Amino acid sequence: MVSSKMKEKVKIWARRLECPVDDDANYENTYWCNRDLIPIPEDRRTWTWQGFAGYWIITGANNSAWTAGSTMLSLGLSVPQAMGVIVGSSLIISMIAVVAGWMGSHDYLGFTVMSRASWGMIGGFWPVLNRIVTACIWMGVQTYWGGQAVKIILGAVIGPKYAFMKNTLPLSANVDTCSLVSFFIFLAIFAPMLMIPPEKLQLPLKIAFVMIVCNIFGMLIWSVRTAHGAGELFHAPSTESGSTLSWNVVYGIQAILGLWSGGIVDWTRYAKTQNASIFGQGVTCPLTIIITALCGVIITSASATIYGKYFWNPFELLLHIQSVSMSPGARAGTFFAGLCFLASQMALCIVLNAMSTGMDMAALCPRWINIRRGCYILTIIAIAICPWNFVNTVTTFINVLSGWSIFLSGMTGILIFDYFLVRGAQLHTGDLYKGNKSSAYWYTAGFNWRAIVSWIMGIWPLLPGFIRRIRGVSDGNGWDHVYDLSYFFGFFVSGSLHWVLHTAFPAMKQTGSSPFEMELHRTRPSHLQGLQSEGYVESTASQEYEIVSVGKEKDTNV
Template identity: 85%
Template sequence: MVSEKTKERVAYWATKLECPVDEDANYENTYWCNRDLIPIPDDRRTWTWQGFAGYWIITGANNSAWTAGSTLLALGLSVSQAMGVIVGSSLIISMIAVVAGWMGSHDYLGFTVMSRASWGMIGGFWPVLNRIVTACIWMGVQTYWGGQAVKIILGAVIGPKYAYMENTLPLSANVDTCSLISFFIFLAVFCPMLLIPPEKLQLPLKIAFAIIVCNIFGMLIWSVRTAHGAGSLINSPATESGSTLNWNIVYGIQAILGLWSGGIVGQSDWTRYAKTPNASLLGQGVTCPLTIIITALCGVIITNATKQIYGEYFWNPFELLLHIQSVSMTPAARAGTFFAGLAFLASQMALCIVLNAISTGMDMAALCPRWINIRRGCYILTVIAVAICPWNFVNNVTTFITVLSGWSIFLSGMTGILIFDYFLVRKCQLHKADLYQGNSESAYWYIAGFNWRAIVAWIMGVWPLLPGFIRRVQGVSDGSGWDHVYDLSYFFGFFVSGVIHWVLHILFPTKKQTGASPFQMELHKTRGQHIHGQYVGSTSSRDYSDEVVVSVGKEKEGI
């Protein structure tokens, strides 16, 4: 039996460690709610069009876009065909980002809470967990490349003594001593950045995207001038033809979509901070495709030019800079690699914060809102990212990239359900208070907290893709019907899941399926709390009893 003293101690620390609550807040920490999950209030809506333009420069001008050309050329496409695929894919990414972000900029709710409306209060944990799993892996990979940026910078400053220090780790570690030290230096710089709240990130991101843009064009000018041109790869023909080429083009489109699938499904995580409802449209509609296209094109040209300079292709810019240091440590080479490394450090720092940490921190907050907020979730994610030893994924890359880019088969259906639910099922109307009420009185409780319609719709959009996905991972694809269904995976999952979800809600409508009511909580303020029969004194300037009455306000009843 647990003693009363132990119970008191546990109760005390449980209260002590609860997430902070704002002064004069209109919410309380519950199992469904905290400061980072409520509709964003006016004073925290600070993001302007410039912030969202910077967001998409950071999200689009990354390693994935840089190396997109190599992925498509490996499928047998010519450079012009590969760029056509990238243009088409980026425009589709842009359109989905605008639609998926609409609910954030108009209802000020993130993906985490919006999932409760379509999946149910408990069922909403499923899409959230999917995003957390993928984010943990991507976070690890991106922090590893951040460490490589540190390695480049310190190699330029300190010289060969650092860049070529003796490796004391075994080959089985899949990482050398210098890279491991650089990885932890990156983390030491990165972790304090997580203390900045999302609404105050605009200035750091503006600085980062200015550095990133200058670096890309700087490397482009250097490579073309040094190679006296862009090289012969630009004019090389496709190595595939006929139906094989056509299906590879289709697969290439969904592969590019897959790389950004996690970011676009969670667009509302960021658009809910928009100062005006349309503040995000320029970034999503213009900056997004433009940045991806320009980065991919520069990646192809720089890689082709460096083939003329060094005699081999370096599709990864980090490997290119490290190679430059290995063959030349002249003052010019050291200065050039230093500033390029500094730009990639800023890029990786911003990318880890924007695309992984903040969004996933919000997802983790949904798992345990009383004790986890965005900031704490970010640190939990960072610890997991280190624990998975990301260098093992990076240095055994073939199957890993196939699996991770193919993970969009699970996210595409979730994106379709989210969008079809908000626009066609709810007609852009939500009972906001019900999204924080975990009982049968909530409009989004459905059956035991699960919306069976979303579950059925998602399964129907996923299972036909699994045979082709497995065959692709195993490397035995031969152009069968299952393989071609998988080639259409993002579009298939998005539309099949979305349409079935919509139709099931038409055939089997739920209570308060449409109509709207405001977010409102009636809080009962006390001087302390009684837990397990024991009084726990105030642990902050503001304490409430466990009892929170949720008022749905005046409702406009729908179905």
């Protein structure tokens, strides 16, 4: 039996480990609410249009965009056809970003809380968990490539002793000693950066995106000048034709959409003005993806002329340069390129993986997990999964992960259709933090059956084609073609059906709005009044609260 004294100690430590609370806050830590889940207050809305432009440069100028050309060419497209697919896909991505980002910039809420409106207070955990699972894997993969950037930098500085150090690990480890050491060095640099609050990330991101732009064009100039042209890849014809080529184009579009379909609502809630994010989403987003993909194709083609081999991954290209030559020029060039890629991976891991997933994890246990703690939990998981196993082997698993957008597409469709068509862009904000039947979003035992039915109906027709593609037995039958349309199919079928079901079976307070207002009775010790560092307090011991009421509704219906 556990003694009463031990139980009391557990209670005390549980209170001390609760998330910090702002001084004079209009909220309390509950199982539904903390500082990072409430509508972002005005003093924390600091992101300007430059910040969002930088966000999309970091998000768009990465390995995914760099290697997008190789993905399209593997489907049998020529370079002009591949670039046409990338242009079309990026324009669609920008439109989705503007529409989805509208929610964050007008209601100052993130994906985690917005999901409660459409899925129910408990049902909202399902889309959040889906994002967390995929983010854990991608975080590991991106930190591995961050380690490769460190390997390039130290290889240039120290020389062959580091770059080609003796491997003491067995082949079954799927990683060499130098890469493993570099991986942990990257993590040591990366971990302190997670202490920076999201609203204060603009300056580091501005520095990062300047380095990224300079690096891409620097490598482009070097490769074209050294190869005396763009190489032979641009003259290669398509290897497919007819209906096969057409369906591959369709599949290529949805494959690219799946890479940039998440995390949009999360950051727009930090917008200083309601239109601050539009330029970044509508202009910078497509331009960055298009330019990065084009530069990636040119650099790969030109470097093949130089080295006689195609290197679609820029990290592998730089490592190959060091293996061929350790001249002062090669070391200087790879050092600066590696430094820029280090900044790119650092920013990518923070913005697209850590912070966004930290917001999701905060929803799982708001009393004890906030964005910062969620980031560190994610980082620990990313280490534990040994990401080099996913990069160097297990290609089937990576294919599964890449196709996971079929599950997220329906969730995105439900979120957007629910907000704009079902609710007319209005929310009972206070009800998003009430975990009982009095909440407009409690529905049936905390679940909105309409969203569940809609998501299942938008997903199940895609599963046969998904499984067939993973198994490598696709032959162009009907199921395969439905899967080729997976993102569009899941998005529109799930979203439209969700709207139809809400029209036929309206829910309590389906329309109308009410503010985020909580009347709280709480007692806080005097030494906890005020935040001791960056708006935080160190302890919430002996803190007690009771939610008396939440807002007043207006213009409601049943």
